[in-house]
Amino acid sequence: MAKIAVDPVTRIEGHLRIEAQVDGGQITEAWSSCTMWRGIETILEGRDPRDAWYFTQRICGVCTTVHALASVRAVENALDITPPLNAQLIRNLITLSQFVQDHVVHFYHLHALDWVDIVSALDADPAATAALASSISDYPKSSPGHFGAVRAKLQGFVEAGQLGPFSNGYWGHEAYKLPPEANLMAVSHYLDALEFQRDYIRIHAMLGGKNPHLQTYLVGGMAIPIDLNSQDAINADMLSRMRVLLQKGLDFVRQAYIPDVLAVAPFYLDWAAIGGGLGNFMAFGDFPMGGANPSIAPDDLYLPRGIILGKDLSTVHPLDPLKIDEYVTHSWYEYEGGDTAPLAPFEGETKPNYTGPQPPYDFLDTDGKYSWLKSPRYDGHAVEVGPLARMLVAYGSGHEKVVAVVNSVLGTLGVGPEVLFSTLGRTAARAVETLVLAERSLEVLDELVANIASGDTAVHEGSKWEPSSWPATAKGFGMHEAPRGGLSHWITIKDEKIDHYQIVVPSTWNGGPRDGNGVGGAYEAALVGTPIADEERPLEILRTIHSFDPCMACAAHVIDKDGKPVVEVTVT
Amino acid sequence: MGVGTVARVEALPDRLARAGIERRTFLKYCGTLAAVLALPDTYARNIAQALQSVKKPSVVWLEFQDCAGNTESFLRTRNPGVADLVLDILSIDYHETIMAAAGHQAEAAKAAALAEGGHFVVVEGSIPRNDSGVYCTIAGKTAWQHLEEAAEGAVAVIAVGSCSSFGGLPAASPNPTGAVSAANIVSGVPVINLPGCPANADNITATLVHFLTFGGLPALDGEGRPLFAYGQRIHDSCERRAHFDAGQFVAKWGDEGHRNGWCLYKMGCKGPATFHNCPAIRWNEGTSWPIGAGHGCNGCSEPGFWDTMSPFYERLPKVSGFGVESSADTIGWWLTGGTAAAFAAHGVAKSVQRRVTHQPPGPASGTLESGPDEQASEKGGV
Numbered sequence: 031m032a033k034i035a036v037d038p039v040t041r042i043e044g045h046l047r048i049e050a051q052v053d054g055g056q057i058t059e060a061w062s063s064c065t066m067w068r069g070i071e072t073i074l075e076g077r078d079p080r081d082a083w084y085f086t087q088r089i090c091g092v093c094t095t096v097h098a099l100a101s102v103r104a105v106e107n108a109l110d111i112t113p114p115l116n117a118q119l120i121r122n123l124i125t126l127s128q129f130v131q132d133h134v135v136h137f138y139h140l141h142a143l144d145w146v147d148i149v150s151a152l153d154a155d156p157a158a159t160a161a162l163a164s165s166i167s168d169y170p171k172s173s174p175g176h177f178g179a180v181r182a183k184l185q186g187f188v189e190a191g192q193l194g195p196f197s198n199g200y201w202g203h204e205a206y207k208l209p210p211e212a213n214l215m216a217v218s219h220y221l222d223a224l225e226f227q228r229d230y231i232r233i234h235a236m237l238g239g240k241n242p243h244l245q246t247y248l249v250g251g252m253a254i255p256i257d258l259n260s261q262d263a264i265n266a267d268m269l270s271r272m273r274v275l276l277q278k279g280l281d282f283v284r285q286a287y288i289p290d291v292l293a294v295a296p297f298y299l300d301w302a303a304i305g306g307g308l309g310n311f312m313a314f315g316d317f318p319m320g321g322a323n324p325s326i327a328p329d330d331l332y333l334p335r336g337i338i339l340g341k342d343l344s345t346v347h348p349l350d351p352l353k354i355d356e357y358v359t360h361s362w363y364e365y366e367g368g369d370t371a372p373l374a375p376f377e378g379e380t381k382p383n384y385t386g387p388q389p390p391y392d393f394l395d396t397d398g399k400y401s402w403l404k405s406p407r408y409d410g411h412a413v414e415v416g417p418l419a420r421m422l423v424a425y426g427s428g429h430e431k432v433v434a435v436v437n438s439v440l441g442t443l444g445v446g447p448e449v450l451f452s453t454l455g456r457t458a459a460r461a462v463e464t465l466v467l468a469e470r471s472l473e474v475l476d477e478l479v480a481n482i483a484s485g486d487t488a489v490h491e492g493s494k495w496e497p498s499s500w501p502a503t504a505k506g507f508g509m510h511e512a513p514r515g516g517l518s519h520w521i522t523i524k525d526e527k528i529d530h531y532q533i534v535v536p537s538t539w540n541g542g543p544r545d546g547n548g549v550g551g552a553y554e555a556a557l558v559g560t561p562i563a564d565e566e567r568p569l570e571i572l573r574t575i576h577s578f579d580p581c582m583a584c585a586a587h588v589i590d591k592d593g594k595p596v597v598e599v600t601v602t
Numbered sequence: 603m604g605v606g607t608v609a610r611v612e613a614l615p616d617r618l619a620r621a622g623i624e625r626r627t628f629l630k631y632c633g634t635l636a637a638v639l640a641l642p643d644t645y646a647r648n649i650a651q652a653l654q655s656v657k658k659p660s661v662v663w664l665e666f667q668d669c670a671g672n673t674e675s676f677l678r679t680r681n682p683g684v685a686d687l688v689l690d691i692l693s694i695d696y697h698e699t700i701m702a703a704a705g706h707q708a709e710a711a712k713a714a715a716l717a718e719g720g721h722f723v724v725v726e727g728s729i730p731r732n733d734s735g736v737y738c739t740i741a742g743k744t745a746w747q748h749l750e751e752a753a754e755g756a757v758a759v760i761a762v763g764s765c766s767s768f769g770g771l772p773a774a775s776p777n778p779t780g781a782v783s784a785a786n787i788v789s790g791v792p793v794i795n796l797p798g799c800p801a802n803a804d805n806i807t808a809t810l811v812h813f814l815t816f817g818g819l820p821a822l823d824g825e826g827r828p829l830f831a832y833g834q835r836i837h838d839s840c841e842r843r844a845h846f847d848a849g850q851f852v853a854k855w856g857d858e859g860h861r862n863g864w865c866l867y868k869m870g871c872k873g874p875a876t877f878h879n880c881p882a883i884r885w886n887e888g889t890s891w892p893i894g895a896g897h898g899c900n901g902c903s904e905p906g907f908w909d910t911m912s913p914f915y916e917r918l919p920k921v922s923g924f925g926v927e928s929s930a931d932t933i934g935w936w937l938t939g940g941t942a943a944a945f946a947a948h949g950v951a952k953s954v955q956r957r958v959t960h961q962p963p964g965p966a967s968g969t970l971e972s973g974p975d976e977q978a979s980e981k982g983g984v
Contacts, residue, residue: 036705037741040698043670045740066738068667069778070771078913084900085908088771091671091800092699135677143702192658192693197711199702224685228678232889239895240885241678242671242800246897248855253897255861262863263896382778384736391742402737490855572704583669 034565035393037065039575041140043092044582046541048553048571049396052562057571060550060557062541063394064582067362067382067402074531078497079105079523080249082531086519087243089533090584094242095128095234096512097519097533097584103508104519105249107325109500114488115321117251119478120237120264122317123272124244125510126471127233130279132513133417133464134230134287136579138223141457144573145294146216147206148196152188154214156181162211167289171222180218200569207297216294219286226282233275236268251490256482264482273475280468283461291461292442298454302445305453305574307556309341310411311419312349312539314518316511317470325351325509332470333432333511336423337408341451346426349408351507351518354534357405360398360543362386370546372407375520375532376505380404402586405542405551406534414552415515415539416578417460422450431469435462453556456577497526505530512536514581537585540578553578634680638808638883639820640830652815658693659814660721662712662752665698666738666745667772667781668727671800672763673699679803680887687807695721698740709741712752719755722810723791725766725784728773732780746787753788758813760794761785762806764902767795767826774908785826792819795826799902804883805831825905827877836873836899839881842866860896870915871898878903 037047045066051059074085083101087094099121106113113121156178163172187193200206208216231241237254238244246253257263315335318324328335328349336346355372358365364383365373373379385399394400405412413419424432425447439462440447449455494500505522515536522530542551553575560570633646665673677684688694694701695715696708703711715721727745730737735744753759761784764770772781785793796805809828812820820828837843845851846865853859853868867874876899884891893899901911 035742038698038704038708040701040704040708043699044668045665045698045738065740066667067779068737068772068781072776072778073771073774073908078915081912081914084914085771085774088669088671088799091669091674094671094674139700148702187689190658192660192695194658194689194693194695195697195701197695197701197703197714198707200707221685221689224677224688225683228680228684228887231678232886235884235886235889235891235895237895239890239892239897242674245892245900246895248897251855253855253860254895255856257861260861260863262894263861382737384733386736388734389736389739389742389744389747391739487861488856492854492856495855567707568705 032565033393034562034568036568036571039572039580041143041572041576042580042582043090044580044585046575046580046582047394048557048575049394050557050562050568050571052565055561055563057557057560057562060554061394061396061400062403062543062551062553063401064403064541064586066582067586069382071531071533074528076527078526079108079521079528080495080497082521082528083247083249084245086533087247089535090581091242093128093132093512093514093581093584095124095238095244096510096517098244098247099125100508100510100512100517100519100533101521102247102249103323103325103510104506104521105508105523106506107323107508108504108506108521108523109249109494111250111491111494112321112323113251113491114486115481116256116478116486116489117491118318118321119474119481120252120254120489122474123471123478124234124237125317126467126474127231127276127279129467129513130283130464130471131227131231133460134223134282135227136513137287137291137457137461138220140579141576142216142220143199144569144576145206145298146208146213146220147201147203148184148199148213148217149188149201150206150208150210151213151217152181152185152210154181154210156214159211159214162293163215166293167285169285169289171218177214177218180221181214184214184217200567203567203569204563205569208294212293212297216290219290222286223282226278230275230279230282233272236272237264248490250492250495251488254489256487256489258482269475269479269482273472276468276471276475280472283464283468288439288461288465291458292439295443295454295458299443299445299449301454301573302449302452304560304570305456305556305577306451307552308412308414309339309451310413311338311422312336312408312413312415312516313420313423314349314351314509314511314516315420315423316509317474323508325507333420334424334427334429336427337411337413338419338422338426339411341448343422343426343447346423351509353409354518355407356534357407357545359405359546360400361404362399362402363404372405372546375507375518375534376522376530378520378530378532399543401543403538403542403582405545406539407545412545412549412551412555413539415536416456417463417513417515418450418456419515420511421459421463431466432462435466453574453577460579500526503529512584514579514584515539517584535581535584537578537581541580541582541585553580634804635808635811638804638830638879639812640833645815649811649815652811658691659757659810660693660695660715660718661697661724661810662695662715662721662756663697663724663726664745664748664752666725666727666729666749666766667779668763668765670699670726672726672806673697675800675803676762676806677803678886679807692810706741716752716755721756722813723749723752723756723759724806725749725759725761726763728765728769728781728783729787730772730779730781732778737779749784749787753791756791758792758794758819759784759788760796760806760809761826762796762801764797764799764907767797768905770799771908773906793826794819794822794828796831797825797827797903797905798878802831802880802883802885805879823877827903831879832877832903834877834879834882836876836878836881836893839879840873840893841881842893866893866896866898868917869898870913870917872901872904872907872911872914872918873899874918875911876901876904876907
């Protein structure tokens, strides 16, 4: 029996530490700790609510745009502003392309090395690799010559003796199961995906000026104008360049991402029974199909909203955002009324209270407080959020496209939907979602073109732009499905300024510590039962944790440094 | 296969050849870098020579109170491509977001790189100092401890993004964690600031290449920023400047002026107070930039911009940190004439502004190789 710590957990965004009790080659208990905090919500207090999106977007540069969007939705909800349809469509396009880019980067650059042994690729036969690649996909770079060049590049890299980012990987670990040819194919696509993500995301520069951290969000709409007769606005030229990029994205997902997942999965089917975790799933839903604020119009969303409890796909429960609350029992914060009961976001209070060991330290005190994350709960339930939650809620809701793609993937692998509740299921769900949303992105572009063609060029609803037009107090929330799961921002505005701001983040739902009832979050639950072949090289922990795609900069936050009560007004 | 056990001998031409990078592509890349560095075309040759004569420089990339936005930006680097830069031109020996190793194996890879010395330290994110630095720990040690360790024996510390350059968002009022810049921690090693939110990939790459090509730091301004990237006001090289001079302003989002690319000054653009080469090199392979897309500049490469440039939609004279009281009617005179002289030597102007607004200090002058005046003449020599 041994307690181990993985810190830093790499190939994620931010600072995550996992401690685990290993007994008989299996994890019996696990603790998830975020080890960084900035206090962004405290910084927001007293500022102009129209600036909030620009501040909150900096919560994360990997999930860029997501906090900007949730923020403008929160302010629009508070002030009862409905952005023009064009603005909603542009926001959808930005978000959809973010999903495609972010999921591709996650699979190839953050997750793949958990399954792919780079060193083994040196033993691959280029001709056999080409045969393998051609058998699963019509991806163009699949010739023996190409794979020979990739192998030579890798050979040279290793022989030069500077392994750089590949130094000290778990190469040769017994949990790596892929044949050399599959490893070489994956290395080739790892390199291609590096170039792909850079080129594809230029769509964000077109619509947002730059990526990361786009700069065209506005409370009430978007700052990128539409004018078919101007060279300084969305015009036919930009629309056609966007179409080319979106199509390239769909091609890459169809020709590389999906086939690669289907090729790798059969070697790791044991991981379809590992890492299941909580069995409760929550999706806020997203991609409004009209102009309404998705926070308050859940029936108008392309991906549906709902809750699944106890792995029961037959019932998708309705979701009430006001049933969300957060514990700090094991978090480095303190509540004025005691740390055992949770508080809802609008009533939130938080004061940092670090009680951990003084650095440098070997282990945290996991019986006490041990993370900068809080423990959010829905109606008392610990729930998982993210691609798997979204796909399960859509699947359970009978979403036609999602049902078709999920069934096709399950059929190809010869397995039933029960395997989705696993580490492998999480990774497969992300791929399924990427395909569904890459296809959706071209449909949304068509809708934008059609709406512009109908003569609508509005991008901003400006009647409440001036703070003098606002009520003395207002509060609202903005909900968004970020690539890593359901995200909500909660704002209270008083006398034209931010009085109170809170953010409940996907990686907080998944990566938070135990709550007041001793119930852990999704990471902690999913790690229990995970096999560990070598305690010194816990590759298996990385597999399950990476299947969630953690984002810790997003997850760590604080509500209100003074813990003062917020004003009482009706949610609009 | 552990790092440091194999001699580092291979030169770039062999690596490039084996990597299948054509020489023409490589030279084009060097030309791009020369352009970013504002050097004559002939310098592409010097850059190529420098890159070919060295082994891959070791880069230890540290992430502290960050959002990984600068990492993402770095991964958007252009020709010859991010894969070649990350794998063949640089040796990224430690970088939490991309490295294969985790836990103590990751820390061991870093220790090996540091033991060898002569490395570059790239810092992303601010460093918290309140409560002994408990607000950011990695492998049980504080960011503060990690940075002090890594800087020892380094060739230079490159602060990428506004958080590591100036404290950035975590240091915005009321700075709950006591966040500071890399230069506030490091001593005895030159610190280069590449602010921006995030830093532009072209400027990160160009800074590394400048060092490899010329064997020293690029000339820096009073805020520790390379003149090649931060030597000009956005307002002076903005594609919309003619509209400013003609008095054509956007007055409302989506109005005729907005649709036709008029000046965004009245919508809160901070271009007149911001030094950065965004208008020249743009973003994402030269695709666009914020003003080009229709939103004003928020001044993200200036120290303390979170406090001094906000509220972001207020016109410049009303912005608290700017230190100039003026009505909108006189702004035209003020921007075109009144501040031109001051900004011509903005190293001085900025330090005055800093005193006025009580911002945390930027890099201590002792961390730079030379003062602003010498640096300016260095640039003239190039």
